[in-house]
Amino acid sequence: MSKYIFRRLVQLLPTLFGISLLVFGLMRLLPGDVVRVLVGPELTITPEQRATLERMLGLDAPLYIQYLRWIGGVLTGDLGVSLRTSQPVLATIVQRFPITLELSVLALIFSWIIAVPLGIWAAVRRRGAAEFTAQVVGLIGLSLPNFWLATMLLLGTSLLLRWQPSPLWVSIFVDPGTNLQMMIMPVISLSVALIAAIMRMVRSSMLEVLSQDYIRTARAKGLGETLILSRHALKNAFIPVVTVMGVQLGLLLGGAVVIEQIYGLPGIGWMILNGIYQRDYTLVQGGVLFIAVVFVLINLLVDVLYAYVDPRIRYD
């Protein structure tokens, strides 16, 4: 197992290097130049002032030197400072990431609680109300835009229940009740598409497992359906579902950007979006790099978990 983990870590290095190149390159796609973005379109600066600013920002050096300086900073925990607030980017990320993490984890848990039983039910009770419900839920969930659902939830609670979530963020460690109250609607908005995706996957995986010979043998031996499901089918059906957890988290992190903006949650998604609006590119750069690295590490963890659950993987 440790050999497998080591091999995967080594394979990760070129990907991390590529991610850093892509993030560095993205900011170089800016139309115009960073100095103009920084000072704004109205202010006139002399060539000497421009040269000074470029030297301060390290833009006078060749691109590969700029990259090496930047990656050197990243490896020592220095993601630069915000162009707008002059606050260290890493400190801002550390402050905001727990909010996005809480939203994503709650959405993942909520999705699994709803989707897994629904998927199993649809697989076990083929044809009829169960399959129809599963298909409808699946298709509607995948088609509804999460930002529209979020808007409708806000509209519905405001008009029908005369209630709106608190506009000020409260940490779960300070006031769990208010925090969870704030999180209900964002979690539901973020989960709907994931519920549909997980439910379809569970159903499809269960159907495949239930058609296997060993399940037929278990039935022929006289085992009850509940025992067959719990002891033989579920465990094997869940292997492919668990392996896409990494992708699911990617969906959540992506969706969180929009949901945080709608509900005013000061997470890392909103930080990146505001950075784009305000052209604070060091903030955007740091945020995107952080999310990409976290995503890659989570996928690695999921791969290790998969190898632990299915030993055939680590011997490939």
Add this chain to the structure above:
Amino acid sequence: MATLELKQPIRIRKERSRAGDILRVLSGRAAGLAGLILVLFFILLAAAAPLVAPHDPIAQPADRLLPPDGTYWLGTDEFGRDILSRIIYGSRVSLQVGVISVGIALLLGGALGLVAGYYRGWIDSVIGRVIDIIFAFPSVILIIVLAGVLGPSISTAMLAIGIVYAPQFARIVRGPTLSVMQQQYVEGAHAIGTRQLQIMLRYVLPNIAAPIIVQATLSFSTAILAEATLSFLGLGTQPPDPSWGAMLGTGRKFMELAPWVAIYPGLAIALAVLGWNLFGDALRDALDPRLSQN
């Protein structure tokens, strides 16, 4: 000359066309048929927008936030523009984004996958690594950042969506290409000196078309959703051009006063995406070789 008399006439079956098979499967499934109808509906709506829309989508009549009535069937928005007309013209934006961004993804990703599967070796490794790097980012975040950095507009939205979805096509194309390359007819083509590009386009590509078509159809729905998300955030289609996402983005500030401003654009997005998803699912079933053997 001896003659043979048959007790029963021989029935000569006309070879079934692939398109006929697909239509047969689609018509046999209610969901697939519903999807096809929805897709055709939105395509026709986009094509006939100037004929069907009751008002100019950009003109601003005097009254703002009017509720639905006999003149403005879905009401007016915060600028006094007819919502129904803007939804109808918005279908053009969605169709345009779908076609162009999926086209970019297909061309770019398809080419990469074809080259990777054809040449294998270090070329395959490098392309695989590039694909892994793009997949390392949550796609929505990458699209938002690309569109934001390049400058918000419908063109950058299409480009960003196309680039981010290209790796999916690359992966879809690479696998079947590797299988087809093992076939004898490809070996034969090599042996008679057929040029590499000709082998890729004439021998490999037609035999891997099915998964590409399915992926393209399913990508249409995600492209529509991605553009709507970008426009909702102000990073896609710019005002005053009608876009469902932008209508929702600006309209939600007034939704407590005028809920229709937020409800109808979202419904349009949901129906369009549902149509493409239903159609794509049915197409996948129709083009699945295991089903076509039965």
